[in-house]
Amino acid sequence: xxxxxxPEPVMRFTDVTKVYPLPAGDVVALNKISLYIAQGxxxxxxxxxxxxxxxxLNLMGCLDTPTEGELYIKGKRVKGMTDEELTxxxxxxxxxxxxxFNLIPLLTAxxxxxxxFILKTGAADSKGRSIEVLESMSLETNLFSHKPSELSGGQQxxxxxxxxxxxxxxxxxxxxxTGNLDTKTGSAIxxxxxxxxxNRGKTIIMVTHDPKIAEYAHRTIRIVDGxxx
Amino acid sequence: MQSAVFFDFAKRNVKxxxxxxxxxxxxxxxxxxxxxxxxxxxxxxxxxxxxxLSTVGDTVIVSPHTGSGVRMGGTTSDSISERDVEQIxxxxxxxVTIPVYSGGSRMKVGTEDTAGVIYxxxxxxxxxxxxxxxxxxxxxxxxxxxxxxxxxxxxLKIGSRITIADKGSLRIVGILKERGMGFDINPDYGIVVExxxxxxxxxxxxxxxxxxxxxxxxxxxxxxxxxxxxxNRRDTIVDVIDTKxxxxxxxxxxxxxxxxxxxxxxxxLIVAGVSILNIMMMSVTERIREIGIMRSIGTQRKEVMxxxxxxxxxxxxxxxxxxxxLSFIGGYAxxxxxxxxxxxxxxxxxxxxxxxxxxFGIGTSMLSGxxxxxxxxxxxxxxxxxxx
Numbered sequence: 001x002x003x004x005x006x007p008e009p010v011m012r013f014t015d016v017t018k019v020y021p022l023p024a025g026d027v028v029a030l031n032k033i034s035l036y037i038a039q040g041x042x043x044x045x046x047x048x049x050x051x052x053x054x055x056x057l058n059l060m061g062c063l064d065t066p067t068e069g070e071l072y073i074k075g076k077r078v079k080g081m082t083d084e085e086l087t088x089x090x091x092x093x094x095x096x097x098x099x100x101f102n103l104i105p106l107l108t109a110x111x112x113x114x115x116x117f118i119l120k121t122g123a124a125d126s127k128g129r130s131i132e133v134l135e136s137m138s139l140e141t142n143l144f145s146h147k148p149s150e151l152s153g154g155q156q157x158x159x160x161x162x163x164x165x166x167x168x169x170x171x172x173x174x175x176x177x178t179g180n181l182d183t184k185t186g187s188a189i190x191x192x193x194x195x196x197x198x199n200r201g202k203t204i205i206m207v208t209h210d211p212k213i214a215e216y217a218h219r220t221i222r223i224v225d226g227x228x229x
Numbered sequence: 230m231q232s233a234v235f236f237d238f239a240k241r242n243v244k245x246x247x248x249x250x251x252x253x254x255x256x257x258x259x260x261x262x263x264x265x266x267x268x269x270x271x272x273x274x275x276x277x278x279x280x281x282l283s284t285v286g287d288t289v290i291v292s293p294h295t296g297s298g299v300r301m302g303g304t305t306s307d308s309i310s311e312r313d314v315e316q317i318x319x320x321x322x323x324x325v326t327i328p329v330y331s332g333g334s335r336m337k338v339g340t341e342d343t344a345g346v347i348y349x350x351x352x353x354x355x356x357x358x359x360x361x362x363x364x365x366x367x368x369x370x371x372x373x374x375x376x377x378x379x380x381x382x383x384x385l386k387i388g389s390r391i392t393i394a395d396k397g398s399l400r401i402v403g404i405l406k407e408r409g410m411g412f413d414i415n416p417d418y419g420i421v422v423e424x425x426x427x428x429x430x431x432x433x434x435x436x437x438x439x440x441x442x443x444x445x446x447x448x449x450x451x452x453x454x455x456x457x458x459x460x461n462r463r464d465t466i467v468d469v470i471d472t473k474x475x476x477x478x479x480x481x482x483x484x485x486x487x488x489x490x491x492x493x494x495x496x497x498l499i500v501a502g503v504s505i506l507n508i509m510m511m512s513v514t515e516r517i518r519e520i521g522i523m524r525s526i527g528t529q530r531k532e533v534m535x536x537x538x539x540x541x542x543x544x545x546x547x548x549x550x551x552x553x554x555l556s557f558i559g560g561y562a563x564x565x566x567x568x569x570x571x572x573x574x575x576x577x578x579x580x581x582x583x584x585x586x587x588x589f590g591i592g593t594s595m596l597s598g599x600x601x602x603x604x605x606x607x608x609x610x611x612x613x614x615x616x617x
Contacts, residue, residue: 058611061525063525063610063611064611083530084529084530087524087527087528087529087530088527088529090525090526090527091526091527091528092527096525096526098614102518102521102522102525102614103522104519104522104523105519106238106241106242106245106519115234115526116526116527118231118234119231119234119526119527119528119532120527122231163526164526167527
């Protein structure tokens with residue numbers, strides 16, 4: 001998978017293994033995976049339940065670290081990083097889009113988008129970056145002050161994508177982004193993601209069950225029993 | 230700015246779950262009020278008692294030793310002879326020595342029968358020991374001074390006549406200021422006469438009491454020792470009491486009571502702390518998924534911790550502020566009801582208990598919030614995200 005002639009990839013997995021120690025015995029979730037993801041790629045990860053897709057996405061999102069092997073994200077070696085360093089890497093370079101949208105229920109749509117911006121910059125969003133991003137998601141202005149519970153699934157996912165984009169990360173990780181949406185809304189969201197990839201150069205890595213959704217990607221990685229097939 | 234965001238999060242959480250926040254705050258209020266009001270009440274009591282006793286805190290009291298009741302060398306064990314008084318006078322000079330006769334008798338005011346204590350004092354000593362309310366001090370053997378309460382109860386005025394059983398009658402020349410509880414003499418419920426009159430009327434074997442007024446409080450123990458050395462060299466003839474030491478013992482005892490009651494207040498604050506711990510744990514459990522979201526989009530552990538500590542701080546601050554205010558109002562009410570005066574409330578040593586109470590309130594909240602906050606910050610973001 002690795003291609004040394006390419007420029008420094010946004011992500012590089014070399015023989016990455018992830019083992020979860022359980023009382024009943026160790027579970028090997030990922031088995032010697034090697035993977036190279038270049039800037040600007042749109043990748044779909046497919047595979048049956050329990051194949052290791054989520055584990056792979058968690059490693060990509062610095063929510064977890066490999067048991068063995070090497071993983072570099074934006075040229076930084078993930079293994080041996082402290083929790084604080086992993087969190088900073090996540091905050092500054094990676095945007096998350098979840099199946100359940102995962103907006104913070106206490107905050108309005110706009111505040112949900114502002115939150116990661118304040119986390120990163122330590123300052124209020126005085127230049128209206130959050131509004132700008134929300135508007136680019138075609139969310140009506142009158143919905144900015146609504147709480148997530150007052151928004152439809154599609155609207156929530158647009159807010160979630162805006163939140164993922166507000167810090168202008170190079171990498172977007174999407175876990176079944178259309179899983180909780182109807183076909184029409186799902187297609188609209190996929191168009192949005194494609195546009196972000198095509199016109200704004202975002203690297204998108206998306207886990208999906210749906211082959212139709214996977215068609216939006218340039219490359220599909222199939223994973224079975226912790227191995228890329 | 231980040232801190233402001235987390236403070237805002239905490240504020241919103243407190244507001245959204247207002248019922249349980251209210252319950253937590255209530256616990257803190259009760260704790261703070263108990264600590265502060267117990268402290269204030271105790272301190273006010275100590276102050277009021279020390280005020281009413283300190284007038285006699287500069288006194289050494291010599292009384293006949295009552296242990297044996299045996300006659301020794303012409304001195305009866307229940308009185309102090311003129312010779313002993315002279316010895317005391319020499320031992321304590323230049324401090325003033327005041328010998329006192331005392332007794333009690335039935336008396337008659339007009340046609341009304343009454344009874345009271347009678348003190349016989351040298352006219353020169355009376356102004357040193359007692360304050361005048363109205364009229365004048367005794368000048369001649371036919372005059373008497375009445376204690377304030379005694380005068381009130383028997384309707385005595387300046388010029389009234391009082392008949393002492395079969396000893397003759399006396400004219401009231403002055404009314405004494407109320408003296409209150411003391412260790413030496415308490416003429417509030419009796420009269421004071423000239424020593425000569427007392428001697429004529431009762432022919433006493435000796436004095437019942439000798440009071441030494443010590444000018445320099447620092448020498449009071451030395452004065453006591455000097456008297457004991459002089460009079461009790463061979464046998465114990467007199468008992469010598471140093472009122473300052475008694476006063477200190479009493480105040481010390483009250484101080485302990487205050488500490489004890491305040492500690493009881495502390496227990497109620499611990500209970501409040503447990504309720505905060507409970508509520509914060511509930512808050513963490515309810516928000517596991519939210520914490521997972523926050524962590525996954527780049528919130529640091531310490532920031533999650535900060536958010537929960539802010540929540541505990543807000544609960545503590547609200548509870549302590551309300552508690553502090555109520556303590557002040559409560560302290561005011563209790564002072565009026567129990568001490569009939571608020572002069573002991575508006576002093577730093579009383580008011581400081583409100584600050585103590587508030588500080589303990591906020592401290593307990595923060596302490597109780599610490600474990601839930603730590604627990605929240607240690608959550609694994611992946612597992613937290615999966616939590617329903």
